[in-house]
Amino acid sequence: MVFKFSTIYLTEDVDVSTLFSPPTSPSSSSTACLPLGKSFTRAIAVAGRAAGGAFTAPVNRASWWRPKKSSGDINLQPLRPQGLCAEKLEEELEKVKDQLDKVLEELRSARTQKSQQVGDRFTETNRSRKELELKMIEAAEMLRTFRQERELLQIGLDNALQKAEENFKQSLKIGEGGWGSVYRGFLRHTPVAIKIMKFPSMQGLQEFQREVNVLSKLRHPNLITLIGACPEPCTLVYEYSPNGSLEDWLRNSNRAKQLPWRARIRIATELCSVLAFLHSCKPHSIVHGDVKPGNILLDRHLVSKLSDFGICRLLPWGEQSSNNNTVVYPTDPKGTFGYMDPEFLVTRELTTKFDVYSFGIILLELLTRRPTLGIAKEVRRAVSAGTLEDILDPLAGEWPYMVAKELTDLALRCCEMSRRNRPDLQSDVWTVLQSIGASVDKPRLPNTHERYR
Structure with a gap:
């Protein structure tokens, strides 16, 4: 069998079909070759160009070739022997295998560490769960005990009240x-x-x-x-408040002598404190609605205690009036005439300024001990005429004029007819009273404390 072998230049396009065409006639450019076997007829591939092509000969029973650049045509150089390539490949495979083994070892270590962490967390969770279960059991037992004790106390209180009511005397x-x-x-x-x-x-x-x-x-x-x-x-x-109410002390001349001006300032400060506390309660502001001397009790140290919350109201913070930012509550008139907000009597809108007006009237009573009805007008006339000292209560002792004047101005502001013009207890009134309290001596308690009978 005779094949025609042509010289192949990688810079030219090659027609593969011509390689397999039978020779027409012998020529000087052809070379007679011995048959190489059937496998040679199965695969011959030529590709590439001078810039970066590669020549690939038949895979089976053939040598490997690579293009090599030169000053002239590209010559095909034989690669290293197949044995050296195999050794190098084995070395590369060994390196890859070592790297894979290292990665696998790291993965195993990470998995072991993660499993240990999960196990520790699981153990900790179980321990916490058991502790929580024990605490819940203890809390439930404590709650049952408290309920039993409360029931016993309620029964005892009911019995004591019933017994006390049966033995009440005039x-x-x-x-x-x-x-x-x-x-x-x-x-x-x-x-x-x-x-x-x-x-x-x-x-x-x-x-x-x-x-x-x-x-x-x-x-x-x-x-x-x-x-x-x-x-x-x-x-x-x-x-129990053994000294009765503030009304008893202001209406009784003998007791009024035992209530000096320093103690009266302290009582006014305490009343301002508790009213500001009620107005700032959340989520509902509390308006007492019936602040008067009769509802201000005095303990054995003449510390004031506000009482009687029967007509108090809880003001919802969400409801706003149409003409200002004051929270209002529409309701019927309740309270004691003389201490009631005059604007409330017209609008029927209850606000925290209701208690501010009542506080102003009480402060004027502490200063002058005059009758409630018309007291604000009487004091305003005295201030305008410059005769404030003439209406101050002499039983309280010698009032410092500047202190009395400042308290009077504060009380008249609280008694303004329009609630818009009245000061805020927490930000305005409390600040003034604290300043006055710091400027005078510490209030001295009376020498005797009569019990309220």
Whole structure:
């Protein structure tokens, strides 16, 4: 068998079909070759160009060739022997294998470490869960114990109240009104004030429930403490205030002598503090609605305690009036005439400025001890005429004129007819009272403390 072998230049396009065409006639450019076997006829591929082509000879039973650039034509150079390539390939494979082994070892180590961490967390979670279960069991047991004790205390309180009511005497009565009577008694050897309420209508029952709801949730040094309540009959048990009410001290000349001007300033400051506390309660501001000397009790140290929350109101913060930013609550007029906000009587809109007006009237009473009705007009006339000293209460001692003048101006601002012009208790009134308190000596308590009978 004779094949025609042509010289191939890589810079030219090659027609592969001509390589397999049979020779037409022998020539000087052809070369006779011996047959190389059937595999040679199966695969011959030529590709590439001078810039970067590659010559590929038959894979089976053939040598490897690569193009090599030269100054002239590109000559085909034989590659290294196949044995050297195999050794190099084995070395590369060994390196790759080592790298894979290293990666696998790192993965195994990371998996082991992760498993250990998960196991530790699982153990910690189980321990925390068991501790939490134990705490929940203890809390449930404690709650059951507290409920049992509360029931026993309630039963004991009901029995004590019932026994106290049965033994009430007229000599123990310390107050009476349309809502009921107040008696002095003892609860577990502790003196208390027991208020037995009579309800001619559902309104009285609502006032009872409102007072219990408010006083049971609030704590303030100048707020009366509610010790207990009994629904049947409707009875409230308060801490006992042995010195009665501020009204008793202002209406009684003998007692008024024992209430000097320093103590009166302190009482006004305490009243401002508790009212500011009520107005700043969240989520509902609390308006007392009936601030007057009769509802300001005095303990054995003449510390004031605000009481009687039967007609108080909780103002929702979301409701705004149309003409200002003051929270309002539409309701019917309630309270004590003379201490009621005059604008409220017209608009029926209850605001925190209602209590500000009442505070101003009480402050004028502490200064002058004059009758409530018309007191603001009388004091304004005296200030305009320059005769303020003439209307100050002489039983309080010698008032420092500048202190009395500053307190009078503050009280008259609180008594403005329009609530817009009244100061804020927390930001304005409290600041003035604190400044006055710092400028005078510490209030001295009276030498004697009469018990309220």
